[in-house]
Amino acid sequence: MNRVTLVRLCVIAGSVLAVEAMxxxxxxxxxxxxxxxxxxTYLLHLLVSGEINQAMIQTFSNxxxxxxxxxxxxxxxxxxIHAIPRLRRACDPFLASYYSVxxxxxYPLFVSLFGLNRWPLIMIGFVFAIAAxxxxxxxxxxxxxxxxxxxxxxxxxxxxxxxxxxVLPAAGPxxxxxxxxxxxxxxxxxxxxxxxxSGGGLGYAIAYAYDAFDNRTMYALMLFVLIVVTAINSxxxxxxQRLLRRRGRG
Amino acid sequence: xxxxxxxxxxxxxVFPAAGGQGDVHALGPIDLNLAKGEFIAVVGxxxxxxxxxLEILAGLAVPSAGSILFEGRPVRGEVPDGIGVVFQEDASxxxxxxxxxxxxxxxxEGTDTAEIRRRVEDVISFMGLEDFARAYPAQLSGGMxxxxxIARTLVLEPRLILLDEPFGALDQQTRLLMGDELLRLWxxxxxxxxxxxxxxxxxxxxxxxxxVMSARPGxxxxxxxxxxxxxxxxxxxxxxxxxxxxxxxxxxxxxxxLKSVGRGVRRVPAVALS
Numbered sequence: 001m002n003r004v005t006l007v008r009l010c011v012i013a014g015s016v017l018a019v020e021a022m023x024x025x026x027x028x029x030x031x032x033x034x035x036x037x038x039x040x041t042y043l044l045h046l047l048v049s050g051e052i053n054q055a056m057i058q059t060f061s062n063x064x065x066x067x068x069x070x071x072x073x074x075x076x077x078x079x080x081i082h083a084i085p086r087l088r089r090a091c092d093p094f095l096a097s098y099y100s101v102x103x104x105x106x107y108p109l110f111v112s113l114f115g116l117n118r119w120p121l122i123m124i125g126f127v128f129a130i131a132a133x134x135x136x137x138x139x140x141x142x143x144x145x146x147x148x149x150x151x152x153x154x155x156x157x158x159x160x161x162x163x164x165x166x167v168l169p170a171a172g173p174x175x176x177x178x179x180x181x182x183x184x185x186x187x188x189x190x191x192x193x194x195x196x197x198s199g200g201g202l203g204y205a206i207a208y209a210y211d212a213f214d215n216r217t218m219y220a221l222m223l224f225v226l227i228v229v230t231a232i233n234s235x236x237x238x239x240x241q242r243l244l245r246r247r248g249r250g
Numbered sequence: 251x252x253x254x255x256x257x258x259x260x261x262x263x264v265f266p267a268a269g270g271q272g273d274v275h276a277l278g279p280i281d282l283n284l285a286k287g288e289f290i291a292v293v294g295x296x297x298x299x300x301x302x303x304l305e306i307l308a309g310l311a312v313p314s315a316g317s318i319l320f321e322g323r324p325v326r327g328e329v330p331d332g333i334g335v336v337f338q339e340d341a342s343x344x345x346x347x348x349x350x351x352x353x354x355x356x357x358x359e360g361t362d363t364a365e366i367r368r369r370v371e372d373v374i375s376f377m378g379l380e381d382f383a384r385a386y387p388a389q390l391s392g393g394m395x396x397x398x399x400i401a402r403t404l405v406l407e408p409r410l411i412l413l414d415e416p417f418g419a420l421d422q423q424t425r426l427l428m429g430d431e432l433l434r435l436w437x438x439x440x441x442x443x444x445x446x447x448x449x450x451x452x453x454x455x456x457x458x459x460x461x462v463m464s465a466r467p468g469x470x471x472x473x474x475x476x477x478x479x480x481x482x483x484x485x486x487x488x489x490x491x492x493x494x495x496x497x498x499x500x501x502x503x504x505x506x507x508l509k510s511v512g513r514g515v516r517r518v519p520a521v522a523l524s
Contacts, residue, residue, distance in 0.1 A: 147337050148341060148343070151343075153310055153328075153329055154334070154335045155358050156331075157358065161358070165358070170343075245388075246345065246386045246388060247388050248389070
């Protein structure tokens with residue numbers, strides 16, 4: 001473990017301990033915030049008792065579907081836009097301003113299109129995430145060094161071999177970043193959708209606990225979401241750094 | 251060295267108009283005969299079409315007029331079997347180790363695993379890359395990465411090797427040493443070598459014949475035979491004839507370079523040549 005990581009962990013641990021102390025000594029009201037140790041204990045109870053299993057399954061499966069759809073369709077769409085310059089000129093302004101559109105306003109439209117089931121939420125996550133993947137794909141394909149495309153021709157590669165053996169690996173770091181962002185956006189889209197618009201899932205469970213003044217459940221679930229998202233992002237970050245180090249960019 | 255290995259007949263290249271400019275006549279007409287086993291270097295002012303010429307000979311670009319023959323067969327827009335190309339830019343594949351970079355072409359061709367191992371080990375040893383076989387290109391210097399690219403070309407045992415300013419990004423000392431290695435591999439493989447370079451001394455040191463190109467549209471204006479023995483190396487720079495030969499090439503090239511520089515300032519469109 002290097003010094004920066006150690007300092008970072010110390011800062012986080014110190015902050016948690018400070019919050020714990022302030023809650024224990026009454027500086028922070030229990031109605032406002034629970035001590036982190038109590039959140040963790042109650043989260044353990046929720047996990048062991050299986051009370052949130054259904055919500056977990058619903059949320060994580062929705063996120064997974066939204067993520068896979070956004071990565072696959074985002075990549076295909078990005079590759080298409082990259083291949084057709086006229087289409088790109090037409091799409092550029094939309095992509096540039098995409099995240100200024102409040103995606104959640106489309107929920108009623110998704111309900112009328114897909115019905116009252118999991119799909120409107122998945123679509124929120126998907127629509128929220130796909131632009132990140134499209135933009136990352138365009139960035140990646142733009143940055144494939146032309147000399148590598150010439151190399152593929154020198155090796156008399158077919159178009160499919162060129163894409164699989166040269167273009168995709170060369171664009172890999174950008175596609176990876178796109179995937180990382182798509183996962184984060186899928187989480188945000190699905191969880192926020194559940195929070196506001198759904199009758200199930202972790203987002204809904206947090207909202208329900210909040211409405212019922214059930215601070216223990218609310219904070220335990222918030223801690224759970226935080227731990228899961230941080231763990232996934234950290235794992236992806238470490239993986240990404242390892243890949244970039246190989247290419248001398250880490 | 252009298253058998254014709256590759257031949258360019260009346261080859262020229264015109265790039266179509268772009269951005270309101272007129273057509274750009276980049277190259278030619280050019281006639282060139284490459285004898286089997288010959289080492290020829292081409293020098294010329296910036297933007298005279300050297301790289302275009304190499305790409306046409308490789309089959310990476312299609313000429314606007316004229317024809318190219320390699321081993322008696324026409325070349326047009328596809329790289330024929332038996333031609334290897336080393337580019338000026340770093341063309342190592344950064345996601346593969348040195349070993350995987352070198353075996354890249356052989357695996358593509360579906361060569362037997364034992365044969366891949368044998369040939370890659372041979373080339374790695376020949377190029378002095380033994381200690382770096384498991385390293386990634388990012389862990390190597392520019393010179394070492396170019397050595398990997400040369401090794402990747404060599405392992406396919408090409409009969410005609412085209413090099414586009416392969417040492418352009420290297421310092422002078424490394425270039426001289428890489429030149430020695432290039433001569434060593436030329437002697438070992440017996441391949442025909444076509445080298446594009448902007449460095450007159452490098453061309454004179456390495457080649458049997460130095461072809462001098464004019465400013466755009468690039469045509470050959472002189473051919474200088476060096477008459478070094480096949481066992482030559484970078485020490486020929488100390489030979490008294492070396493100065494005379496480089497002087498002759500520069501005399502031809504000077505006016506063309508001035509034309510090129512002058513025109514570059516005033517009229518050359520940004521899209522002209524890559």
